[in-house]
Amino acid sequence: xxxxxxxxxxxxxxxxxxxxxxxxxxxxxxxxxxxxxxxxxxxxxxxxxxxxxxxxxxxxxxxxxxxxxxxxxxxxxxxxxxxxxxxxxxxxxxxxxxxxxxxxxxxxxxxxxxxxxxxxxxxxxxxxxxxxxxxxxxxxxxxxxxxxxxxxxxxxxxxxxxxxxxxxxxxxxxxxxxxxxxxxxxxxxxxxxxxxxxxxxxxxxxxxxxxxxxxxxxxxxxxxxxxxxxxxxxxxxxxxxxxxxxxxxxxxxxxxxxxxxxxxxxxxxxxxxxxxxxxxxxxxxxxxxxxxxxxxxxxxxxxxxxxxxxxxxxxxxxxxxxxxxxxxxxxxxxxxxxxxxxxxxxxxxxxxxxxxxxxxxxxxxxxxxxxxxxxxxxxxxxxxxxxxxxxxxxxxxxxxxxxxxxxxxxxxxxxxxxxxxxxxxxxxxxxxxxxxxxxxxxxxxxxxxxxxxxxxxxxxxxxxxxxxxxxxxxxxxxxxxxxxxxxxxxxxxxxxxxxxxxxxxxxxxxxxxxxxxxxxxxxxxxxxxxxxxxxxxxxxxxxxxxxxxxxxxxxxxxxxxxxx
Amino acid sequence: xxxxxxxxxxxxxxxxxxxxxxxxxxxxxxxxxxxxxxxxxxxxxxxxxxxxxxxxxxxxxxxxxxxxxxxxxxxxxxxxxxxxxxxxxxxxxxxxxxxxxxxxxxxxxxxxxxxxxxxxxxxxxxxxxxxxxxxx
Numbered sequence: 001x002x003x004x005x006x007x008x009x010x011x012x013x014x015x016x017x018x019x020x021x022x023x024x025x026x027x028x029x030x031x032x033x034x035x036x037x038x039x040x041x042x043x044x045x046x047x048x049x050x051x052x053x054x055x056x057x058x059x060x061x062x063x064x065x066x067x068x069x070x071x072x073x074x075x076x077x078x079x080x081x082x083x084x085x086x087x088x089x090x091x092x093x094x095x096x097x098x099x100x101x102x103x104x105x106x107x108x109x110x111x112x113x114x115x116x117x118x119x120x121x122x123x124x125x126x127x128x129x130x131x132x133x134x135x136x137x138x139x140x141x142x143x144x145x146x147x148x149x150x151x152x153x154x155x156x157x158x159x160x161x162x163x164x165x166x167x168x169x170x171x172x173x174x175x176x177x178x179x180x181x182x183x184x185x186x187x188x189x190x191x192x193x194x195x196x197x198x199x200x201x202x203x204x205x206x207x208x209x210x211x212x213x214x215x216x217x218x219x220x221x222x223x224x225x226x227x228x229x230x231x232x233x234x235x236x237x238x239x240x241x242x243x244x245x246x247x248x249x250x251x252x253x254x255x256x257x258x259x260x261x262x263x264x265x266x267x268x269x270x271x272x273x274x275x276x277x278x279x280x281x282x283x284x285x286x287x288x289x290x291x292x293x294x295x296x297x298x299x300x301x302x303x304x305x306x307x308x309x310x311x312x313x314x315x316x317x318x319x320x321x322x323x324x325x326x327x328x329x330x331x332x333x334x335x336x337x338x339x340x341x342x343x344x345x346x347x348x349x350x351x352x353x354x355x356x357x358x359x360x361x362x363x364x365x366x367x368x369x370x371x372x373x374x375x376x377x378x379x380x381x382x383x384x385x386x387x388x389x390x391x392x393x394x395x396x397x398x399x400x401x402x403x404x405x406x407x408x409x410x411x412x413x414x415x416x417x418x419x420x421x422x423x424x425x426x427x428x429x430x431x432x433x434x435x436x437x438x439x440x441x442x443x444x445x446x447x448x449x450x451x452x453x454x455x456x457x458x459x460x461x462x463x464x465x466x467x468x469x470x471x472x473x474x475x476x477x478x479x480x481x482x483x484x485x486x487x488x489x490x491x492x493x494x495x496x497x498x499x500x501x502x503x504x505x506x507x508x509x510x511x512x513x514x515x516x517x518x519x520x521x522x523x524x525x526x527x528x529x530x531x532x533x534x535x536x537x538x539x540x541x542x543x544x545x546x547x548x549x550x551x552x553x554x555x556x557x558x559x560x561x562x563x564x
Numbered sequence: 565x566x567x568x569x570x571x572x573x574x575x576x577x578x579x580x581x582x583x584x585x586x587x588x589x590x591x592x593x594x595x596x597x598x599x600x601x602x603x604x605x606x607x608x609x610x611x612x613x614x615x616x617x618x619x620x621x622x623x624x625x626x627x628x629x630x631x632x633x634x635x636x637x638x639x640x641x642x643x644x645x646x647x648x649x650x651x652x653x654x655x656x657x658x659x660x661x662x663x664x665x666x667x668x669x670x671x672x673x674x675x676x677x678x679x680x681x682x683x684x685x686x687x688x689x690x691x692x693x694x695x696x697x698x699x700x
Contacts, residue, residue: 115579127579130607134578134629209581211605250584339584343673376674378657455584456591463678472675486657563602564576564583564590 034297034458035253037420043412052419055310060364060405063325064313066306066418067406068364069332074402078106079360080161080367081392082333086111086139087379088490089497090150093140097155099382104389107367109163110151111139112175113493118168118210120548123497127211136493138379139165143501143545145538148178149185158188161367162195167243168210169219172199172226173530174547177538180234196238196289199223201264202246205442205558206451212548214555216439222530224271227283229531235285240268241333243291247447249339251455254297254304255421259428260447261290261308262315263438266429269320270437280320284327288312289366294359295337296352302408303417305332305363311422333367334360341375345471346484349373354391361395362408368392374484381487445561452562501543508541516540517550524554570689573620573648575603575611577637580628585674589624589653592678593685608633612640620648621692622685627654634664647695649688653681 031039040047060068070077085100085108086093097108113136115121121128122143123135135141142148142165157179166175176197183193201223205216214222223240230239244252244261252260268287269280292308294301312330316322336356341349353370360368370388372380380388395401408414432441441447461467468474516537523533537547572593574586593600603614615623623641625634631652638650651670661671670684 118581119579127607130609131578131629131633133632137629138580207582207584209583211579211581343675376655378655451584452587455588459588459678469675473677483658485659488657562583562587564587564604 033254033300033417034295035255035300035421035424037300037417037424043416045412047412047416049419052415056409056415060409063317063328065309065329067409069309069329069366071405073364073405074361074396075405077366078396078402079365079392080107080333081105081389081396082107082109082161082163082367083369083380083385083388084109084111084335085380085385088136088140088493090140090142090147092136092490092493094151094153094155096382096385097151100385100389101155101160103386104393107161107163108155109369110165112165112171113141114138116141116143116497116544117165117171117175118208119212120170120174120544120551122543122545122548123494123501125545128494132494133491135497137489141493141497142175142178143497143543144504144541145178145181146504146541147500148182152179152182157183157195158186158193164195164197166197167200167203168208168213169199169201169204169222170210170214170548170551171544172197172240173222173534174538174544176226176237176239177531177534180237181535181538190234190237192236193234194236196241197226198241198243198291199226199239200241200243200246200291201438201442202243202250202260206447207246207250209560209562209564212552212557214551215558216442218555220267220271220439221527223268224275225529225531227268227272227286228275228278228529230286231278231283237286238289239286241289241291242268242287243335245291245293245335247451248293248295249337250448251451251453251458252447253454254300255424256428256450256454257293258304258308258311258421258425259432260438261292262311262425262429263432263441265290265312265315266319267438269316273320280316281322281324281327284316284320284322288327288329289331289333291333291335292365293337294334294356294363296340296356298355298359299413300417300421301356301359302363303414303421305334305360305365306406306414306418307422307425308332309364310418311425331366332364333369334363334365335369336360336371338371338375341371341373342469342472343376344476345478345482346373346377347482348471349375350387350391353388354395357391357395358401361401364406374486377484378486379489381484384484384487443561448562504541504543512540513537513542513546517542517546520547521550521554524550569597569599570621570686570693571599571601571618572622572624572685572689573601573603573611573615573618574624574626575614576605576626576628577608577611577633578628579605581605582628585653586626589678589681592682593624596682596686598685598689608636608640611637612644612646615641615648616644616646619646621689621696623648623650624685625650625652625654627652627656631656631660631664634669635667638667638669647692647699649692651681651684651688 061071164179166172226239248257372384653672
């Protein structure tokens with residue numbers, strides 16, 4: 001009998017066959033969700049609180065939306081197949097995006113080079129020059145609006161939903177402005193342009209902290225400027241998309257992810273209310289497109305998506321008095337947990353991606369990105385990317401999953417978990433408020449400590465063998481091993497970007513560029529909405545590094561609360 | 565090996581600011597009674613300078629980008645008279661892992677056990693201490 005069969009047929013207590021020496025459970029098993037909610041052996045009507053039953057008598061598409069954002073869900077609105085993509089030169093990114101769209105992707109996400117985009121450095125900045133090999137590995141190098149033109153060439157942006165890049169807060173105003181400029185030049189009515197730049201605090205200030213970036217309070221001002229600008233001029237654009245995913249993949253558990261999401265949103269909506277130029281109801285749609293994570297706790301992840309909708313509806317109704325029911329509807333983009341993907345036995349990740357994608361579908365996601373099976377090894381190869389799309393297509397077409405909305409609604413287990421997650425998430429939300437609010441918990445490092453504790457706990461569970469990961473701490477020895485060669489991307493991105501940069505500086509009207517940068521700096525200092533001057537600067541062909549110089553001069557650098 | 569705790573320099577070679585992995589490794593090393601100096605995101609030159617100045621027994625690199633920097637750092641350490649061994653963690657392709665291991669560098673991709681990392685650090689630091697002792 002092989003180790004796999006032996007391990008799998010045991011009931012509850014995992015066997016030690018196939019486990020690494022020293023691994024294996026050291027204590028009696030306790031049954032909980034990954035966030036620590038105790039699990040009974042079976043569930044019944046008594047496990048669901050009465051007030052929760054009341055909520056779920058409302059069908060999908062009606063407040064509080066626990067059961068779904070839309071009445072017919074995937075019958076009328078199939079989820080968007082939406083994969084992160086990009087590397088190398090602008091042309092490389094364009095080819096990969098076109099490849100994905102040709103194979104059935106229904107929206108696209110632009111990934112930019114982490115060093116130049118996230119840090120707002122030009123390619124000749126000393127910090128970049130010192131690491132020139134790395135340039136273009138995590139996304140395309142985009143210096144100016146010219147490079148946006150190159151990436152988007154031949155892509156129908158009028159009718160394809162896009163993530164324009166700008167996941168990092170200080171990059172978002174520039175990234176959005178570049179994308180909108182390309183659209184405007186093509187004669188597209190910006191009032192009809194759909195997409196997002198994301199501009200996510202959880203990535204920027206919690207999970208992936210740049211060496212240099214504007215402090216959170218100034219980042220908050222950028223996001224409020226974006227919300228205001230889009231509400232007026234680009235009503236179909238999602239100006240900010242809170243990616244609680246990034247909080248979760250840094251270590252927050254399911255109810256902490258939800259609580260942090262609501263606290264983050266409250267920070268934006270409080271800010272809008274204080275500016276008193278717009279009503280919260282007017283901006284609700286723009287803030288109500290968020291990104292959650294599904295990982296490897298199937299039922300808890302499904303319950304989490306349901307709880308998120310219900311919490312959002314309550315937040316807008318109770319805290320902000322939004323009376324329009326449609327304005328209290330949350331739309332959810334799900335990305336499957338990158339951290340759940342393993343380095344060893346990488347094809348197993350296709351099964352993990354399928355399970356996590358299934359949880360997103362059963363939870364009622366509006367769009368989905370499935371991590372590549374080579375996620376732990378490198379950026380996705382073309383094959384891994386294609387596989388992520390195929391997984392989604394199988395979910396969409398083969399297993400009859402889309403005919404009925406909220407198919408697990410009424411399950412005693414799922415309803416019980418939904419109610420418990422919501423309760424615990426509100427407690428976490430209150431905890432953040434007591435710490436001074438979401439931005440204060442980033443400035444103080446409180447949220448980082450919580451994430452760090454969660455990450456350590458998860459690591460300990462794997463290390464102790466309390467949690468089995470196939471191919472990692474159990475069943476390591478494949479009889480028939482399959483190795484995936486890591487995709488290396490392109491290696492000429494820095495050289496070619498240096499050439500483009502020199503040409504750009506030579507060819508453009510340098511006085512117009514300098515003048516636009518001065519106007520932008522003035523707006524940064526005065527408190528005027530920066531998006532108007534940013535659009536003018538983009539039109540004057542300023543570079544990403546020049547924008548960075550302005551921000552660094554005006555706002556300085558965030559004093560990061562953790563050492564790593 | 566003396567009673568002094570062995571000293572490890574940890575640094576990130578890229579400008580990728582994901583910190584979850586490095587802080588977990590750092591914690592494990594401290595719990596195993598190593599002295600850990602955290603340099604953060606640093607260039608190859610900064611990493612070598614710190615390793616030499618602090619006379620560390622081991623250099624631990626978190627790789628968030630390409631890998632040629634690892635060999636550059638090793639060569640520069642040796643050129644400056646440091647025998648400190650180098651170990652590497654992070655997102656590393658299998659082909660890179662093989663290349664680095666063939667030049668005697670310990671590599672820990674995602675999913676590596678902390679126990680293995682700590683045991684390797686201990687072995688490399690002991691070796692490093694012997695080299696220092698011989699040099700004296």
